[in-house]
Every structure is written in structure tokens, then in C-alpha cells.
Amino acid sequence: MVTLTEDGATPGGSPVDTSVAAERSPSRSRLVLRRFLRRKPALIGLVVVVLLYAAAFLSPLFAPWDYAEPDYTAFLQPPGGTHWFGTTKIGEDVFAQVMRGLQKSLTIGLLVGLISTSLAAVVGAAAGYFGGWTDRVLMWLVDLLLVLPSFLVIAVASPAFKGQSWLIFVLLLAGFSWMITARIVRGMTLTLREREYVKAARFMGQAPFRIIAKHIVPNMASLLIIDATVTVGAAVLSETGLSFFGFGVQPPDVSLGTLIASGTESAITYPWLFYVPAGFLVVFVLSVNLFGDGLRDALDPSAAGSRKRDKKVKKGKTGKTGTGAQA
Numbered sequence: 001m002v003t004l005t006e007d008g009a010t011p012g013g014s015p016v017d018t019s020v021a022a023e024r025s026p027s028r029s030r031l032v033l034r035r036f037l038r039r040k041p042a043l044i045g046l047v048v049v050v051l052l053y054a055a056a057f058l059s060p061l062f063a064p065w066d067y068a069e070p071d072y073t074a075f076l077q078p079p080g081g082t083h084w085f086g087t088t089k090i091g092e093d094v095f096a097q098v099m100r101g102l103q104k105s106l107t108i109g110l111l112v113g114l115i116s117t118s119l120a121a122v123v124g125a126a127a128g129y130f131g132g133w134t135d136r137v138l139m140w141l142v143d144l145l146l147v148l149p150s151f152l153v154i155a156v157a158s159p160a161f162k163g164q165s166w167l168i169f170v171l172l173l174a175g176f177s178w179m180i181t182a183r184i185v186r187g188m189t190l191t192l193r194e195r196e197y198v199k200a201a202r203f204m205g206q207a208p209f210r211i212i213a214k215h216i217v218p219n220m221a222s223l224l225i226i227d228a229t230v231t232v233g234a235a236v237l238s239e240t241g242l243s244f245f246g247f248g249v250q251p252p253d254v255s256l257g258t259l260i261a262s263g264t265e266s267a268i269t270y271p272w273l274f275y276v277p278a279g280f281l282v283v284f285v286l287s288v289n290l291f292g293d294g295l296r297d298a299l300d301p302s303a304a305g306s307r308k309r310d311k312k313v314k315k316g317k318t319g320k321t322g323t324g325a326q327a
Contacts, residue, residue, distance in 0.1 A: 035298035042294015048287040052280070056103040065093035067100035068252060079272055086272040088262075097254055098277050104166070104255040105236050106284070111170045112235035116177035117228040121220070123178070124185025125212045129193050139186070142179045150176035151242070158247040166249055169242075173235055181227045185220060192216050222299035229295060233288035240281060256281045 036042060064082050065071065070091035077087040085094035127138040154172045161168045192198060193216065201211050217224075236256075242248035243257025251258070256277050263273030 032298045036294055039294040039297060041290045042297075045287040045290030045294065048283065049291060052102060052284055052287070053106060056099050056106055059096070059099035063093070063096050063099065065096045067092065067096040067254065069093070069096075076270055078270075085276050086270075088273060089266075094272060094276055097259060098256075098280055101254045101256045101259045101277060102280055102284070104249055104253065105239055105257070105281075108166070108170055108173070108239045108249075108255070109232040109236035111167075112174045112177060112239075113228040113232040115170070115174035116231050116235075117181065117224050119174065120178035120181035120185055120227070121217055121224055124182035125189045125216050125220075127182070128186040128189025129208060129212055129216065135186070139183075142182055145176060146179050148176075151238075154242060155245065155247045158242070166253070169239075169248055173238055177231055177235065177238075181224075184223065188220055188223070189216055192219055222296075226292060226296045226299065229288065229292040233285045233292070236281070236288075237285060 060066070071083070071087060071093065072091050074083060074087045075091050076089050077083055079086045079094075083093050083095065085098060087093060088097070123138050123142070127135045154169075154176070157172060158169065189212075198211060198215050201215055206214075239248050239255060240257035240260065243255045244261040246261070248257055249255040259277035260274060260281070263270075263275075263277065267274035
């Protein structure tokens with residue numbers, strides 16, 4: 001076994017081929033994957049999310065009924081037979097409707113996560129890198145959007161786009177989901193722009209946005225990946241809440257929010273109309289959160305270590321308090 005000093009040489013002073021050392025040392029992606037695979041809750045969350053996506057988009061291939069196709073011989077039929085999750089009061093198949101609603105809600109959540117994270121990266125990095133009036137204007141915009149009640153603004157603006165594409169609803173949700181992340185990105189950019197490699201790139205005459213895209217944003221990749229993952233779950237909850245009150249996805253299309261809203265009045269008498277879509281919503285959001293926590297711990301192991309230390313400190317304090325009380 002050969003030991004290396006800090007400068008990549010043997011203790012005797014003879015240099016060692018750095019390519020061999022690089023091959024022996026695992027890459028960052030392998031380390032992250034290894035850490036992630038050790039976390040069973042995160043792995044279970046990822047598997048469940050993938051299965052839900054697959055079921056939502058592949059269900060039309062094997063489902064016996066379409067979500068808008070009523071069965072006039074089965075009104076409010078309980079789960080079983082050809083209607084796996086039962087039927088509605090007009091004979092619509094609940095399984096097909098839940099899969100369609102899950103498809104719509106997951107698509108909205110994924111698009112909102114990608115758009116809001118990208119917007120936060122661009123605005124935060126530009127504000128932190130350029131500074132001056134650019135920083136002041138962008139941060140003034142961020143503060144203004146943070147003050148506005150997003151739920152109320154979207155609820156007021158949604159009727160104006162009624163009957164139009166649901167992508168406008170995605171843009172409204174994404175427009176109020178990026179501000180806090182943009183502030184975090186700005187703070188990190190203020191530190192990164194003083195690093196030697198950024199100064200060297202600036203000295204070599206590279207364009208500012210090329211420096212941001214090549215040297216600053218990649219160093220915040222872990223933060224942005226985690227933020228996008230968490231935003232997906234938050235966006236699905238926001239869409240569900242807005243659709244529940246009639247401000248989101250509009251009929252004849254369905255989402256988990258519209259299905260939960262229509263099944264609320266029948267939650268006791270015909271529970272499958274309410275608990276099936278609500279159960280899928282809970283499972284998806286819980287799985288996304290488990291996956292996000294595991295991904296954060298894999299990308300930033302110091303965060304997981306600090307949480308473990310906090311738990312040990314709390315247990316120690318509880319033990320001491322209990323001992324003192326017994327004494």
C-alpha cells in the first residue's frame with residue numbers, strides 16, 4: 001500500500017502518477033450516490049415517486065375506463081370489479097380520474113419546481129455578481145413579491161384566465177415560489193465571486209453571464225437540486241389548495257384538488273370519493289419530502305451530522321433534567 005503526502009508524492013519524495021490516484025479516489029457523484037443509497041427512507045421515497053409518475057402516465061394503456069367516460073350502469077359503486085376505486089355519482093371511474101388528476105398535479109409540480117428554481121438561480125446570481133443598481137432593483141422586486149399574499153393574488157388573477165391553458169396557472173404558481181431561494185443564491189454568489197478562479201476568469205476577459213453559468217451556478221448545484229425537489233411537493237400542495245377552492249385546474253379537466261373538493265361532501269357516505277385522491281396526495285408529498293431530505297444529506301453530509309449532534313445534545317439535556325428531577 002502506497003501512502004501519499006499532501007503534494008501527491010510518496011514519503012520518500014518520489015512523485016506518484018496523479019491519474020492513478022485519481023482513479024483510486026471515488027468521484028463526487030459516486031460518493032453522493034453511495035450516501036443516498038444508505039438512506040432507506042429516501043430510497044423508498046424515490047421509488048414511490050417514480051411509481052406514481054409511471055402509474056399516472058401509463059394508466060391510460062391498461063385502465064378499463066377513461067376519466068371522462070361514464071358508466072350509466074354503475075352510479076356510486078364501491079371499489080371492486082371493473083371499477084377498481086369505485087365510481088362517482090354520474091358513473092365516472094374513480095381510478096381513471098385519480099390517475100388523470102395525479103398526472104395533472106405532478107406535471108404542474110414538476111414544471112413549477114423547474115421554472116422557479118431556474119428563475120431563482122438567474123436572479124440571485126445576477127444580483128450577487130453585478131451588485132450596485134442591479135442588486136438593488138432585483139432585491140427590491142424580491143421584497144415586493146415576498147410582501148404580496150401569493151394565494152390571494154393567484155385567486156384574484158385566476159378567473160381572468162378561466163378557460164385558457166393551464167400553463168398560465170403554472171406560471172402564476174412559479175412566479176411566487178422563487179424569492180427566498182433567490183436571496184440565498186445571492187448571498188452565496190457574493191462569496192463565490194471573490195474566489196480565485198472567478199477572478200481569473202474575469203481577468204481573462206470572459207463575459208459576466210458566462211462566468212455565472214460556468215463558475216458560479218455549478219458550485220450551487222446541490223442547493224438548487226434540493227430546492228427544486230422541495231418546490232415540487234410545495235407546488236402540488238399549492239395547486240391542490242387553489243383547485244379545491246376553484247381557482248386552479250378547471251372542468252372538464254381534473255386534478256387532485258378538484259377531486260378532493262368534489263368528494264368532500266361525500267367523505268362519510270361514500271368515502272372512496274374523498275379518501276382515494278387525498279391518500280395519493282399525502283403519499284406523494286410525503287415521498288417527495290423523504291427524497292428531498294435524503295438528497296440533502298447525501299449532497300451535504302455536514303448537515304446530517306449537525307442534526308445528529310443536535311439530537312444527541314437534546315437527549316443529553318433530557319437525561320440530565322430527568323436525573324435532576326429524580327434527585
